[in-house]
Amino acid sequence: MLGGAGLVAANVYASASEGWGDGSGTDSAAHVLSTGMPTIDCPDVGSRLTAVPDAARSDVDRELALLDQQTAESYRQLQQWSRDGGRDGDSADDTIMNPLEEKRSASLGRIGDAIDRAGERPQGLDDLAPCTLRPGDSAQPTAAPSDGTQPGDGQGQGQNGQGQGQGGAGQGGNGPVVSDYVDITGVQPDAQAPPPQADASRGTFTSDCGVNANGLFNSDNVIVAPGVSNGAHHFHDYVGNQSNTAFASDEDLANADTSCVDQGDKSTYYWPVLRLQNGTQERDAGAPGGGTEGNAGQIVTPKEVTLTFVGNPRGQVTAMPRLLRIITGDAKAFVNGPGNANASWSCTGFEDRQLKDKYPLCPQGSDVVRTFRFQSCWDGRNIDSANHRTHVAFAAQDGSCPAGFQPIPQLVQRIVYDVPAPSVADGGRTVPLFAVDSFPEQLHKPVTDHGDFINVFDEDLMREMVDCINSGRTCGPDAADGGGNGDGSGGNGDGSGGNTGDVSGGNTGDAGGNGGDAGTNGGDGTGNGDNGGTGNGDDAGTGASTGTGDGSGTGTGDDTGTGDHTGSGTGATEETGEPGGNVTSAPAPTAYRPAEAPRTDATTSQGRTTKHHSADKRESSDRPVPVKSAGTAPTSAPSAPAGSASAAAEGGAGDTGGPAAQAGAEPQAQATQGGLAETGAQLWPAAIGTLLALSGLFMLLRARRMRY
Structure with a gap:
């Protein structure tokens, strides 16, 4: 009821x-x-x-x-x-x-x-x-574009008897x-x-569903x-x-x-x-x-x-039912x-x-x-x-x-x-x-x-969306395959000595694609490209993969390690050109528009909770809808999409940032380590050190025998 x-x-x-x-206006009856x-x-x-x-x-x-x-x-x-x-x-x-x-x-x-x-x-x-x-x-026609150009192929009207009058009447009249x-x-x-408030949910989640x-x-x-x-x-x-x-x-x-x-x-x-x-x-x-x-x-x-889900400029969001x-x-x-x-x-x-x-x-x-x-x-x-x-x-x-x-x-x-x-x-x-x-x-x-x-x-994906938005990250299907972001966190230095720095930081500027895997033995490493980041520590890490992006931002590594090697990560910028040199990347989605005012209803009554009862019974028994209270932080971060080097590296193809790219006050998921090659890159300095130590011990024992 x-x-x-x-x-x-x-x-x-x-x-x-x-x-x-510049609209046509309204009359007294609105x-x-x-x-x-x-x-x-x-x-x-x-x-x-x-x-x-x-x-x-x-x-x-x-x-x-x-x-x-x-x-x-x-x-x-x-x-x-x-x-x-x-x-x-x-x-x-x-x-x-x-x-x-x-x-x-x-x-x-x-x-x-x-x-x-x-x-x-x-x-x-x-x-x-x-x-x-x-x-x-009998309103008059509006002027053509001010440059006097009429782009197009010059295809005329009147085909199949569907011509238009001087004022235009459309093909259907x-x-x-x-x-x-x-x-x-x-x-x-x-x-x-206006800028979002301190507790705003700055993340974005993009779903790519094609163009029909x-x-x-x-x-x-x-x-x-x-x-x-x-x-x-x-x-x-x-x-x-x-x-x-x-x-x-x-x-x-x-x-x-x-x-x-x-x-x-x-x-x-x-x-x-x-x-x-x-x-x-x-x-x-x-x-x-x-x-x-x-x-x-x-x-x-x-x-x-582009289908983008954004957060709230005041606080956190809860799952849609x-x-x-x-x-x-x-x-x-x-x-x-x-x-x-x-x-x-x-x-x-x-x-x-x-x-x-x-x-x-x-x-x-x-x-x-x-x-x-x-x-x-x-x-x-x-x-x-x-x-x-x-x-x-x-x-x-x-x-x-x-x-x-x-x-x-x-x-x-x-x-x-x-x-x-x-x-x-x-x-x-x-x-x-x-x-x-x-x-x-x-x-x-x-x-x-x-x-x-x-x-x-x-429902699992909805929970992932909510957690992504509330934690200030940029997520979407291309976060897993590098279509928008690189496989890692874009040349950001990584903590060494087995520790992984929190390289996701909270990038400032447009959240372009982050290039590179998280650096190893990292810190003091610099990422090149439009969204390069820096990591704090003693040794610089290396970022291998290349992502795309058009913003600039910085990230910081939390842990430090030892060593004296320097490496870098790269992030390549990639833009799609329009005819005439225009760029098609969308402006940063925000949680609201300045011209948008709240809508209030004079009559608010209980609505319909079911539409097809059999479906809702199945949903209630098999797939309970978790609804978090507004303003409650998610208790756990979702796992990153398959193939992603880190949850922090998620992002949608073509995203230019928006709320997720604001100055990083939001907690970020830590980067995880990569594959076998990266593991080897971490182990070989220790192996060389061990060999050097054994060689030194051998020489010391030999010298002592020669003395006696």
């Missing part, structure tokens, strides 16, 4: 940002201003239902999906009415809006009945039946329009984030509309779990294959696809959720997808208003400038970047809630969670696309417009961008 039934009569979620920069064409504005019932009894969930989910279907059908009627030259508001009411209200009223009545049978009937449902016809305006774009070079940088190169798409949403085909009315990219459909049970997700490098991560990560409005007819051109609902054009495979569901952003923000909008658009090289309600026009050599920062506070009880929001929340700028909530690792999802800046001057005819899929009436507005996540991490 989700507690007493409740209904919020207004958008009660505070905005995740303090301002809207709606984002319409641009270019009319649309239908219907109250979002799902976000207002804060409590639904478990027994009523399936009926309510089905009716909520039906409400979305009714709106989509009415919008298609509106498009046809507009193409036929309809201008009379009364005729639109008679043929579109009034019939829509009648259908919605019937669905709302069935929702009320379902809840009433299992609990308390929510009040005010009938008030949500009427929808509003919102006319478009429902957006985007040229006023949805802004030159990123003219956007002011965001405010600097295998083309796993569907228009379902198992979180919002379970059991309903085409419940999203737009197509999603999926990485991670390979069995995510509307009909997937918790058991299906737990037993599925995964595209993640670490097979312990079967989580599902999904977001609306990005399309080029270039006339291409994809395989979904005639399918629901695709071309029949205004989502048309060539689907673009991301160039890069298995099967936790989180939705960030609002797929209906264009009509709902920006209160829940939480997507960010930018360009590589300009990621200190983030856009909410505009697509970026990137200069030549720069790629488009979408970033999602998920909620990082959990109510400690529920894996989901009736409106899929109230069981999680955003932290305040200082990292504090709302009362009754505890910090969990924050998923920061960064998606990069190699798409040229559209030719906005001619409405995308020369270089096509790009846009995300959306509900048809949302007109592909960038403000509607959103991301979805279901945690299906193996």
Whole structure:
């Protein structure tokens, strides 16, 4: 049971940002201003239902999906009415809006009945039946990039009869329009984030799950509309779990294959696809959720997808519960208003400038970047809630969670696309417009961008993630194979005499790849490269392996030894060049953004702790979810990934540091020794010393015999 039934009569979620920069602005009703064409504005019932009894969930989910279907059908009627030259508001009411209200009223009545049978009937449902016809305006196109360059291959519009007007109307006739774009070079940088507090959890954990190169798409949403085909009315990219459909049970997700490098991560990560409005007819051109609902054009495979879990700027994080569901952003923000909008658009090289309600026009050599920062506070009880929001929340700028909530690792999802800046001057005819899929009436507005996540991490791997973040380390699949970090701690001197120095230190600067195995007989050794470290002691150690990185930092060895040999470790810097010389390495993920404000809910009620009872019974018996209290340090460090020379050497490929790279006040795991060759390197000085001692003793005995 989700507690007493409740209904919020207004958008009660505070905005995740303090301002809207160069956005299109809002009207007095907090709606984002319409641009270019009319649309239908219907109250979002799902976000207002804060409590639904478990027994009523399936009926309510089905009716909520039906409400979305009714709106989509009415919008298609509106498009046809507009193409036929309809201008009379009364005729639109008679043929579109009034019939829509009648259908919605019937669905709302069935929702009320379902809840009433299992609990308390929510009040005010009938008030949500009427929808509003919102006319478009005639906003002017936004200027092209200031350098006057229009990168791209010059592919024109109008293929297959899908041309665009001067203002752009998208291949599906429902957006985007040229006023949805802004030159990123003219956007002011965001405010600097305040430094984390002394007890902050500075570590990062990266999961590499690919870019959906295998083309796993569907228009379902198992979180919002379970059991309903085409419940999203737009197509999603999926990485991670390979069995995510509307009909997937918790058991299906737990037993599925995964595209993640670490097979312990079967989580599902999904977001609306990005399309080029270039006339291409994809395989979904005639399918629901695709071309029949205004989502048309060539689907673009991301160039890069980075999934990074970061800590809390105030204290330590606790483990996510298995099967936790989180939705960030609002797929209906264009009509709902920006209160829940939480997507960010930018360009590589300009990621200190983030856009909410505009697509970026990137200069030549720069790629488009979408970033999602998920909620990082959990109510400690529920894996989901009736409106899929109230069981999680955003932290305040200082990292504090709302009362009754505890910090969990924050998923920061960064998606990069190699798409040229559209030719906005001619409405995308020369270089096509790009846009995300959306509900048809949302007109592909960038403000509607959103991301979805279901945690299906193996519990051992989740514990490893939490320990890594809380101990200030940088971890990920490439920590084991040297893809981001070297096999050791990057030329840092190591304690000698059999002692191993704590070479991980707490590197300062960007946490680039550490080159080299931990030095032997070490101390006073220097590591060369961008992330070289120094070790204290008498003898210098040698670092053999080479890692990659682009930060600079220092580490210290704790133990000292004897000897007079000098060695060095090397760390080579490796960067990936972009067209035009741009570098694709992501900016350091942080636990929060300076523009992110806490979101509080006017109504917070008990959420749903189970979704599929059989799955949860199996989980509770076979895989208990350990939940540590907030602020409690982990009792033991996880073992390093196979092939890693030390837990301290863990790091994700392409990571440029972030919280893990802050000045090292956090305790670090000690480095362990390497293989047979390294062991021999430690033993041969002792062997030579033994031989010299025996030779000296022999000569002494011989001299004494000669004397007598």
